[in-house]
Amino acid sequence: MDIVVENLTKSYGTQKAVNNISFKVKTGEVLGFLGPNGAGKSTTMRAITTFLNPDEGDIYVGNYSIKTDADKIKKSIGYLPENNPLYEDMPVIDYLRFVAEIHEIPRADIEDKMINVIATCGLEKEKHKKIGELSKGYKQRVGLAQALIHSPEVLILDEPTVGLDPNQIKEIRELIKKIGRQKTVILSSHILAEVEATCDRILIINKGKIVADGKTEDLRKQTQGKQLLKVRIPDANMNEAFEALRAIDGVVLVDITDKEQRIFEVQGDHEKDLPRAVFETCVKNNWVITQLTPVETKLEDIFMKLTSG
């Protein structure tokens, strides 16, 4: 099921949480929703799950609008809200049965579905414990299990890996990737590495507006534009080396980052083979290169650039 968000606007009082957002997510796509805290991620997700009514705009899940067919949409969505609210005094297995029943899964299938989802989320050992007694990681799994039990076509996960240890994070990411092949998944996070690891596409949102949208790779290139090299030439004379590097065809800027260590930062066009040119220049001058590192523009930089100010 595709999700289409059209001109979504939602205000709390005078503050616009989401301001005229539009985007589309296709089936089989894992969309990462990225933004600083309070950017409007949760609000958008709540609107998609029909929990919040938008002030303006509309959202379509499949062919259904949240305004007229909320009931149908609710059936095909699995939702893990922020902070993972659960009925703490219920045993895991009773809770999952309750969710299965409320999704109107036929009685005969409930057991199978429960066994399935308990296995997928690794809850076998904990299934008879009360949810309140579980550790945060296991609670998170219960939250995921309740979102998955009715095999929804759309998964909305609001910060799914908060509070998990690195191993669990890895497991959950793999799970999301696996699920994401057949389903439409939207997950939010303010951790970049997470989105980078799990998502095909990234949507960066800031102050209620979309500031970037695209494949992880494309986003990099888009903001990168130039390539950056870190070069260390210990034997060379500072000025000579500086001039020589500047003279290379395609180099736009040379910076001396460390005079003692003789480290330069060379910035150049993307089309040119900059490392090779730098190497050849040094060979010609008989300088030994002890370091030649391409500096990759990280997603962090893109994120900071887009969401600051």
Added chain:
Amino acid sequence: MKQVWNIAKRELSAYFDSLMAYILLILFLGFSGFFTWIYGSDIFYIKQATLVPFFNIAFWTLFFFIPALTMRMLSEENRSGTLELLLTKPVSNWQVVMGKFTASLLLIAIALLLTLPYAITISAIGNLDAGQAFSGYFALLLFSAMYISIGLFTSSFTKNQIVSYLMALFIGVFFQIIFGMLSMNAYGFAGRLLDYLSVATHFQSMTRGVIDSRDLIFFLGVSFIGLVLTEAMLIKKRFA
């Protein structure tokens, strides 16, 4: 209907898991038993084979117990955020409200069922008017339905159970005594209206054995208004 039952089932098991149900049943049976059989204007004091002393006690015990049953139903879901999860499941707001209402009413029905030995005992020692007994139990159920819906409503607009409990008592006390007291000094239309809004008027006529449509309309009407207002509070959350 199925969805209402699914929700009611969960609420009932929450009552029994949290001991709330047992505490309520024991306190209710303890209080009503004590005042029906042992102390005050009990059965032996009035020397009549009637359940009226029990009904009069239940009138007050339920008044205080019901808000304790309903106070956490929605306020706790508001506080923990589970309401968001519940409302994004394929259930309507009305089904959620009705499910919770049904669970509380069932628990009260269980409590009342456990007082049937009173009726059996009384009919053994005297000539119990079965029609009056039936009408009295029916009145207690309707009375409970009304206070449950008020309790649900006060639970829907707060995250704090105590606030919910006190608000329910505050609204309840108007129906329970204040309207009745005011009606004594009011005349004409206002007097009749206040008298109609007083629970005691309807409750007493029903425990006397008279089931009048006026009484039914009152109890069902107030219950319905309470439930509709509760649903309205849930709908309002979507437009926050």
